[in-house]
Amino acid sequence: MFNLDPRLARDCHFITQWPLSQVLLMDDRRYPWLILVPAIANLSEPFDLDADDQPRLWREVSTLGSFMKNHFQADKINVGALGNVVSQLHVHVIARHHNDASFPNPVWGVGTPQPYPLHEREALVTSLGDSLSRITPVSSTPS
Amino acid sequence: MFNLDPRLARDCHFITQWPLSQVLLMDDRRYPWLILVPAIANLSEPFDLDADDQPRLWREVSTLGSFMKNHFQADKINVGALGNVVSQLHVHVIARHHNDASFPNPVWGVGTPQPYPLHEREALVTSLGDSLSRITPVSSTPS
Numbered sequence: 001m002f003n004l005d006p007r008l009a010r011d012c013h014f015i016t017q018w019p020l021s022q023v024l025l026m027d028d029r030r031y032p033w034l035i036l037v038p039a040i041a042n043l044s045e046p047f048d049l050d051a052d053d054q055p056r057l058w059r060e061v062s063t064l065g066s067f068m069k070n071h072f073q074a075d076k077i078n079v080g081a082l083g084n085v086v087s088q089l090h091v092h093v094i095a096r097h098h099n100d101a102s103f104p105n106p107v108w109g110v111g112t113p114q115p116y117p118l119h120e121r122e123a124l125v126t127s128l129g130d131s132l133s134r135i136t137p138v139s140s141t142p143s
Numbered sequence: 144m145f146n147l148d149p150r151l152a153r154d155c156h157f158i159t160q161w162p163l164s165q166v167l168l169m170d171d172r173r174y175p176w177l178i179l180v181p182a183i184a185n186l187s188e189p190f191d192l193d194a195d196d197q198p199r200l201w202r203e204v205s206t207l208g209s210f211m212k213n214h215f216q217a218d219k220i221n222v223g224a225l226g227n228v229v230s231q232l233h234v235h236v237i238a239r240h241h242n243d244a245s246f247p248n249p250v251w252g253v254g255t256p257q258p259y260p261l262h263e264r265e266a267l268v269t270s271l272g273d274s275l276s277r278i279t280p281v282s283s284t285p286s
């Protein structure tokens with residue numbers, strides 16, 4: 001049975017459920033930073049997914065990255081599946097800007113996270129939830 | 144026309160050509176660190192690839208990651224498509240070990256790369272080329 005890793009649950013906020021993955025907001029307002037977590041137990045590496053679900057995951061990553069590039073007017077999208085600390089499979093999708101807190105360096109382990117003020121976070125989760133539920137990737141036909 | 148970015152050409156060594164991507168060895172012996180570069184001009188984001196080539200890229204990433212996990216007895220595989228410095232689309236696939244130079248932090252921008260001694264690099268490129276040409280991902284049928 002799938003349970004979200006406690007550290008992801010602590011650091012993130014649930015936005016919506018896509019066909020394969022939960023979409024989470026990382027609580028760090030320095031960057032628009034979302035995370036996809038396939039809602040399947042006992043996965044650590046992307047290749048732990050079965051042959052049907054692997055392309056589903058990457059389709060969700062692409063859909064999310066493409067949306068974030070436009071929505072946040074990003075200069076670059078960063079995609080990362082690291083899992084050195086939290087081994088539960090999760091994929092970071094981060095909208096980067098040339099003037100953000102760590103560009104051109106990666107975001108992981110740099111500086112101190114800045115949690116959103118509550119009202120700002122709630123508004124963002126609601127608006128992203130609306131947008132992302134409209135662009136839900138199709139999942140019914142395995143590719 | 145596709146040309147490998149000069150910085151990738153400087154920092155890496157060519158191992159083999161897979162159906163979509165060049166497979167490169169990052170010249171940094173601190174980690175087994177390979178890079179896939181789809182040999183198509185003018186790509187920056189994974190979602191810049193067309194609908195057939197996106198699953199091809201991720202199949203190559205999975206094939207490479209799964210191979211590296213076993214071959215290098217890795218504790219974790221890190222996958223990253225960042226491109227903040229080199230905008231040409233490229234995907235890092237890195238075999239991490241609990242006792243490596245920066246675990247559990249990411250590898251990017253940490254410490255100083257340690258180039259391989261020439262003989263060691265040549266032997267590694269040859270042996271990886273042999274192994275990777277035997278597991279070339281199938282590309283003929285778009286998924």
